[in-house]
Amino acid sequence: MLTLAVLARSMGEWKGVPMLLILFILFITHVTTTNAIASKLNRFVPQDNYLLSCGASAAVKLDDGRAFRSDPDSVSFLSTPTDIKIAAKTSLAAASPLSPLYLAARVFSEISTYSFFISQPGRHWIRLYFSPIPDSQYNLTTATFSVSTDNMVLLHDFSFIANPPNPVVREYLVLAQGDNLKIIFTPKKNSMAFINAIEVVSAPPSLIPNTTTRLGPQDQFDISNNALQVVYRLNMGGALVTSFNDTLGRTWLPDAPFLKLEATAEAAWVPPGTIKYPDDNTITPLIAPASIYSTAQQMASTNTTNARFNITWQMVAEPGFRYLIRLHFSDIVSKALNSLFFNVYVNGMMGVANLDLSSLTMGLAVAYYKDLIVESSSIINSTLVVQVGLGTTDSGEPNAILNGLEIMKISNEASSLDGLFSPQTSSQVGKRTLTGIAIALAVTAALAVVICFRRSRKPAWQKTNSFHSWFLPLNSSHSFMSSCSKLSRSRFGSTRTKSGFSSVFASSAYGLGRYFTFVEIQKATKNFEEKGVLGVGGFGKVYLGSTEDGTKLAIKRGNPSSDQGMNEFLTEIQMLSKLRHRHLVSLIGCCDENKEMILVYEFMSNGPLRDHLYGDTNIKPLSWKQRLEVCIGAAKGLHYLHTGSAQGIIHRDVKTTNILLDENFVAKVADFGLSKDAPSLEQTHVSTVVKGSFGYLDPEYFRRQQLTDKSDVYSFGVVLFEVLCARPAINPALPRDQVSLAEWARTWHRKGDLSKIIDPHIAAQIRPDSLEMFAEAADKCLADYGVDRPSMGDVLWKLEFALQLQQKGDVVDGTSDGVPMKSLEVSNMNSMEKSGTAIPSYVQGR
Template identity: 90%
Template sequence: MPTFAILAESMVEWKRVPMFLIIFILSITGVATTNAIASKTDRFVPQDNYLLSCGASAAVPLDDGRTFRSDPDSVSFLSTPTDIKIAAKASLASASPLSPLYLTARVFSDISTYSFFISQPGRHWIRLYFSPIPESQYNLTTATFSVSTDNMVLLHDFSFIASPPTPILREYLVAVQGDNLKIVFTPKKNSVAFVNAIEVVSVPPSLIPNTTTRMGPQDQFDISNNALQVIYRLNMGGALVTSFNDTLGRTWLPDAPFLKIEAAAEAAWVPPRTIKYPDDKTITPLIAPANIYSTAQKMASANITDARFNITWEMAADPGFRYLIRLHFSDIISKTLNSLYFNVYINGMMGVSNLDLSSLTMGLAVAYYKDFIADSSSIINSTLVVQVGPSTTDSGNPNAILNGLEIMKISNEASSLDGLFSPKTSSQVSKRTLTGIGLALVVTAALAVVICCRRSHRPEWQKTNSFHSWFLPLNSSHSSFMSSCSRLSRNRFGSTRTKSGFSSIFASSAYGLGRYFTFAEIQKATKNFEEKGVIGVGGFGKVYLGSIEDGTKLAIKRGNPSSDQGMNEFLTEIQMLSKLRHRHLVSLIGCCDENNEMILVYEYMSNGPLRDHLYGDTNIKPLSWKQRLEVSIGAAKGLHYLHTGAAQGIIHRDVKTTNILLDENFVAKVADFGLSKAAPSLEQTHVSTAVKGSFGYLDPEYFRRQQLTEKSDVYSFGVVLFEVLCARPAINPALPRDQVNLAEWARSWHRKGELNKIIDPHIAGQIRPDSLEMFAEAAEKCLADYGVDRPSMGDVLWKLEFALQLQEKGDVVEGSNDGIPMKSLEMSNVDNMEKSANVIPSYVQGR
């Protein structure tokens, strides 16, 4: 399953702080001095403390007080058949903003092992630093390798996909039973492994308990022998906290990118010196520093009488693993004891009811934390959800807070933190695993691997087996694939065309698209591309409904080699979908590249395009008003993710009701990324490009100036909203002149206050007036003449969710709603960010 460091662009929503800025801040040398350092009595002195700068010629001191040994000092730890050390060129090193830890490396052409003597058995941190050094004789950007300990897989077929590659820090907590810890680097065949720096450090015994509460069945779960990987470590409502301010060398990131609705939360702060720790030492700054407990997110505008909503954080997660979730609390907002009661939810389940911090801590501003175990079965749509909201029994002004959050992946039955691969080999599974996942599953997997190994020139990760072939192999590299696409686009197929139209661009090193289908399988699934199975047609070719042996239905897009324009759009869609993954975006399942064909396979959306459920098909029952709100919210979430989820953002450029598809549960998913463009960077205000899109949905400012921004999608979505409300096409030339254009016509009626006269008769009696007004206001603002006057998709999403809440007024299920009408918050603490550490944690690069 996924190597999370490869998913930064598809799974983190840096909505307030741009990703490149966070990476830069974290990478520059130096740390902050704005916050007080913990006192000496709070500092932990580890029994084992190995800090190695691999490949360095001299010791490397860091500004947080730690010093990493040089390679001559650390070579005694290493057993390797070849002694390869590399370093960045002097000119590059002197100009690099990165920590010196990333400017040297050890390279391994064969299996190599670091061995560390352990004086105190128990949990130890393993921190691994990776950054390809440019202009060396080894192309480390394409290195693919695995890392394991004696009894635990840490990384399997790890490689870089970011371009340019950015430094990565992976952080693990591994239980060591004996007096020796081995870290084994295994390069893939015809590749190399490398590492820039290694930490092996004792963990305070009190930091991680042996057992904790499992969500769902309320019993205890033993994690004493499991390894952990830090996935997220967040400072709620506060700025970046680095190793300079954390006695255990940890980095805590701002939580803003993970807030589902930013406007639902408001940052709170007190001076760190006011934070108190319990006298019995059950909680100390080793659990979390005062900087974490001195900031919090609370309910915004919580002084509204009887406000009922939750603050929600959403984080991507691998559904194949359990997670340890640690919540940090300190009541820094109350004036008196026993005045704050709130609920905590984990993945929609009640974690704590009527939590009263002052009763637990016997004071205000006192540190407290609570641990939970989330089972893999509770993770829906690869998302972990943490919520806090007011207690239903609280009769005062309701509020809820959260100060800090840590999420750690727990190793699985195969003793792995990266897929079902045992520590010994990636194709063998231990007896303990047989009990956990079933003998039949393992036999199936083994047979699939044997069969796939017979396929020539196919990378190992593509040798998929039946139990995971329906998931994108996100722990594989798609950098080669992306460069192949880039080259193909530059050459405009000139050097790749064949007699049949084009040659395969899915080179053996370019797979990154999920399950591989043979052409025979595609023919069988589509009944040899039967015409009555066509469910869509575009410039790229046709889309067929297909079905495989187990009855699973698929949408199969077959590229047309005779259309350069269609193939350009086809390649764009590949580039976009290979790095995007979201519940409200249509998922790419796999591909086929035999017989000079270019075929992509998608999940089948059984309820088809949104338009058909509005006015496109008289045989389909029209959607209810509530269904239309839910569909609009889903589409808005997909677009919001496009705009904010990638490092640079993506502009869809063809938002319309035929590109919003509905699955069997009427969940809306945005489709067709053939016209999509990368959003402008911070240095740009727009992307200059030829005008493309669909009439009736086209942003007039983009049409006039050929300057594309995310607000062009917002305009198109405004048209979609009025289409949802009025159930008529965006352009209808058969109507009188003043009614041809839906956007202009609907806006004129809304301004007259008579919008109710043009809404779809099927839903006219279902809509509450306040819900209608909120919905119409969102649509109206989307259609502003100038992009600068239009809201962001996040703001539109909030208004739509509030319109749904108004529609359900008085009948909202506890724990399911998020947000109230309020102003969007400013990021007040960006300018106060602390001086950064010299590493980039996996929970920056890993989501």
């Protein structure tokens, strides 16, 4: 304004014109010009823009240029019975790596309200900043409180007790319908509330549409009256994008921590200046900045033929809520139009089929986004899974991309973004909400009664605390029949972990075997000694443990800070608690203490089958007879999975590293983290997200996302050829026609010349008829369509037949050691009938 005044005084020819009028004209010109420049640069000028640094003695200016008002400037917004402000000590503030927003706070011992005048109704951002400041009088780490607007619950019983000590930012998009927006802090009884900083900022009207397509039914869902919470905002293939590079003050995190398997993805990048936005302004940098569209994750090894895999991102979601998924795309990987076609899946359902960005954007490197609504019924195991993979069309390059991802929780029927807690009184809560609350309370009460009942009936074998007694023999009648009373007690008395294990452990307490204390586990593993690590997975590490009497155990320790593998860990608990077979690795017990999730298994001293085939020169290769016996054992374990219960179970990750050998080289199938219940009698398949391992994945399952037990059969066929040829299922270093073991081995089998690819260690040991029976079983397993593959019972029959042929000797003129071939077959069938093994249908009719 000073500059304008100087300019006005210098305009001597404006004589007679009042100074105020001149200033007004210049001010309007200045504002108009500023807005025009902002519009040209696609910068958003919010009508309401309240930035408060609560408790601060002076304004706080951030690196992105935004200035947060100090507490004296913002006190007019606050209504509180108590005026409490705290700040970090000068010495701590100087050394703190945190933003200055977290160095001061307002503390509330009673209900307190911030009120903001709203000049333009519509969606507004609310960003809340929390970080407990060390203070001798107020221990903010124990503060428990709720935060709401006058018509929406944002947080209920929020506390840093159940959160890490790091700063927390909660970001919401709420609908301001009047001229006033209130943010209400309600401390829990005998506790307090606090806040470090608040943003209340207008959002662009075009940012969130009123209606969005629902995943599955593909109809429209109205979200115009719902509030949203931003849960994830990810920059695929790129680095952290802060508010400095986003005109709407948003932060975009790198996607790497959420990638299910990093080997499937390869980052792509172009200069941000090459990104174009549609001329009709349907998409602008307000949707996402160019820095998001200029990076992407694409399929790795796109030069590999028949690349059958998806890029998968996995995030934690809260059950009971719908989610808005926003997918950002820009084709920065193609060299020509109409050369990229791919599918998008969300929680196993088709989100977009054969997405052709060129047809939608009419160019390369053009911004595009797609919104989808995920129903609460689709949130399984508290997980949201987003995948991109090859489309069904054969044209174009085999590739798929994703540039950015936003996931927003949608408020529920109780007008809440944090559970079934309404900001209104109970009499005003809808009937459906009350019903949901009543059901939740009833279930909780029922669980408590069951737990108390089981506590009173604690078996004598569980009462001992001596370490030497905690290994149970595998034939113990208690192993999978007794509940862990101590486990149940810990679940109802401890805080919920980040991964959500608490509630699942409580509901899975039956059938988990022996309960171990964390001290016992530490003693068994020598405090998790690194040299005792047997293996590492997405869930964490597996350690070698031993009891005082020398009995060895395998101890799997879950990593709560890693989202990858958490759901698989829980699935394994649920599956193993109801499985029992000589050829399945046995679960002995568990530990759930100090936020640790630990499973204890029988120790398989000879490790995975793969180590005995190739890769470890210190291990003597298995003989052909041993390999047949191992394959038969694994087939028996899988056959039991498929047929041992009314519904059956599909393993979904059959491979040589998941077939373990004990001290007697007895094979046992392990790792049930990806397992699924088989389809019921009324179903032909289970529609689910494609999961598995490269080289072993059923191509029909990949194409159709329809899982059956024949998917396990396909994977086992790859295992059989791996056993025969002693090479990996996928080896990208080989010539193209040899990369895939399944395709390579089937080619040589059709040529009738398998001898050229057999492992040299066993080539001289194999009887020709035994080899042919084995190879025929493997080849049939790898049929392109599941209907053409045998059942595991059929495969088992052929493998046992191959073993008998190997033991009987060469077949000469229709006999085997003087025994007619037909008699040998009948003898084999009789022995299988006695052992309870199913006889293949094509043999029964002979």
